[in-house]
Amino acid sequence: MTVRVRFAPSPTGMFHVGGARSALQNWIYAKQQGGVFVLRIEDTDAARNKPEWTEGILSALDWIGISRGSYEGPYFQSANAAEHRAAAARLYESGRAYYCDCTREDVQARTGSQYQGYDGYHRDRGLGPGPGHALRFRTPDEGATVVVDLIRGEPTFENKLIEDFVIARGDGSPVFLLANVVDDMTMGITHVIRAEEHLPNTPKQQLLWEALGVKPPIWAHVPVVVNEKRQKLSKRRDKVALEAYRDEGYLAGAMRNYLMLLGWAPSGDREIVPWSVIENEFRLDEVNLSSAFFDEKKLRAFNGEYIRALPVTEFIDACQPWLTGTGTIPPPPWQPEEFDADAFAAVAPLAQTRIAVLSEIVPNVDFLFLASPLIDEAAWTKTMKDGSAELLDDAVAAFEALESWDAESLKSTLEAVGAERGLKLGKTQAPVRVAVTGRTVGLPLFESLEVLGRERTLTRIRAARLRLV
Template identity: 95%
Template sequence: MTVRVRFAPSPTGMFHVGGARSALQNWIYAKQQGGVFVLRVEDTDAARNKPEWTEGILSALDWIGISRGSYEGPYFQSQNAGEHRAAAARLYESGRAYYCDCTREDVQARTGSQHQGYDGYHRDLGLGPGEGRALRFRTPDEGTTVVVDLIRGEPTFENRLIEDFVIARGDGSAVFLLANVVDDMTMGITHVIRAEEHLPNTPKQQLLWDALGVKPPVWAHVPVVVNEKRQKLSKRRDKVALEAYRDEGYLAGAMRNYLMLLGWAPSGDREIVPWSVIEDEFRLEEVNPSPAFFDEKKLRAFNGEYIRALPVAEFIDACQPWLTGTGTIAPPPWQPEEFDADAFAAVAPLAQTRIAVLSEIVPNVDFLFLAAPTIDEAAWTKTMKDGSADLLDAAVAAFEALESWDAESLKSTLEAVGAERGLKLGKTQAPVRVAVTGRTIGLPLFESLEVLGRERTLTRMRAARLRLV
């Protein structure tokens, strides 16, 4: 039997990091088993679906390494509506489902509670199909439904506690429970690897598989992903869009590595490992069923490690969207003609050790390409104290006299200026850094001044000195 897994997102918004984690787990499992990964877009929510969301899913999968052409699909759930209706009809004709025209208010009036589920009122009344009548599945009165789950063991559900649930709406269209089952049957899905939030639906879906006479798939419900407050990640509250992390400058390799650690770990005391190791070592049955904490700070640290591991040439290439404003990246604060590729290449190794996400490259190097630095006023106020004017005058004079404009000469010269005033280098260089770069922190100062050049450095220092008058 060929293993067939599926990833079935809904195109109703940005691509959730939890969905990306599930996609990767399905992808690896299929590869390990010599199986097939199927992409099915569950697009039956016409009011919320948008074509751009579908394209966003495909692009996000491309980015994390599940590229178009390497999987089966994408299929679209809406294209299978005929099969959904046919399955609903079979269940009705076999007596496994019945029609009901009760409203929520009807049920509440009969039960006296707004919290109680459907009471089975139409179960034996023989109501036939008709406009506005929903089709409900006839849940067994007795016994249990056992879900065999690779991660969670054998969760057991009492059938008497499962209400007669709706499988088709009044207009005849299938609801998610039935459509999902029929699609998996039609596509020959053998293993369903999905988020824990779907576990409560699983006994209902397994009952549908049984009623339709097909063996259920192997289930594996991976842990829910939570925030630092141990709340399920929410689009309304948390930063969950994979595209947002991509556009901020997270590397696909770092994101893949980190997502796979949400509920699982490679062997040994290590977390940052080559993707080939993850592909070899990942085991579904080793996934921890407990909620998995999505720690953005840890992801950021991961990304910094991945950035520092890049060859410099690859780092330079990776920074280009932020340096040029291509794709979905906002334009940088300089004009295209102001950008100097050679100057950037000169400071790239310095920047590579200091940034955690690629978008941070812009504030680290903008002083090289702007006609004048963008002054951080808080940094100016903090740094330009009494004595700063005198220090800048002396530094300008000393720099003007330099024969060689290189980092070592600049450093030794400024050290001497500071020593004459009883200042250590840290205190001495702070006003110079703010005058030249506009900030108190950034790339190593003297290497930056070397790349910026004598004329531009001195012009900025003189301008800062005039501002202190």
């Protein structure tokens, strides 16, 4: 038997990081088993579906390494509508489903509770198809449905506790529960790997598989992804869009590595490992049962490690979208002609050790490419105290006299300026840094001044001095 897994997102919004984890888990499992990864776009929610969301899914999968052409599909659920209806008809004709025209209010009136499930009122009343008549599955009265799950063992659900659930609406359109089962059957899916939030629906789906005469797939329900409050990650509340992390400057390798640690860990006391190790070691039966905490701070630290591990040339290339404003990245505060590739290459090794996401490159190097620095007013107020004007005067005089404009000479010169005033280097260089870069923190100051050059450095210090008059 060829293993066939599927990833079936809906094109109704940005690509959720939890969905990305599921895609990777399915992808790896298929590769390990010599099987097939199927991409199915579940696009039957016409009111919310948008073509751009579908393209967003494809591009997000590309980014995390599941490239187009390497999987089967994408298929579209809407194209299988005839099969969905045919399956509903077979279930009705075989007596495994029946029509019902009860409203929620009808059920509540009969049971006396708004929390009571459907009471089977129309099970044996012989109601036929018609407008407003929903089709319900006839759940067995006795026995239990056992779900064979690679992660959770064999969860067992008593059939008497499963209500006769709707499989087709009053207008005849099949509900998602049935469409999902029929699609999996049509595509020959052998293993369904998905989040545990789908587990309550699994016995219903398994009953449908059996009623349609097809052996159910093997299930694997991975732990749900939660936030720091242990709440399920929500698009309305949490930062969950994979595209947002990509556009902020997270590396695909770091994101893949981190997502695979949500509920699983490689061997040994390690977390940051080559992708080949994850592909070899990942096992569904080793996935934890407890909820997986998506820790953005930890992801950020991961990303910083991945950035620092890049060869400098690759780091320079990776920064280009933020430096040039290409694609979906917001444009930098300088014009394209102001960007100096050689100057950036000179400071790139310094910047690489200081940023955690690639978008942070802009505020670290913008002073190099602007006619004048973007002054952080809070930094200015904090730094430019009494005596700063005279210190800047002395710094200009000392720098003007330098024969060699290099980091070491600049450092020793400014150190001497501060010593005459009884100041340590940290206090001495703070006003100079703000005058030249606009900020109190950033790349090493003297290496920055060396790249910026004598003329531009002196011009900026003089401008700051005039502002202090």
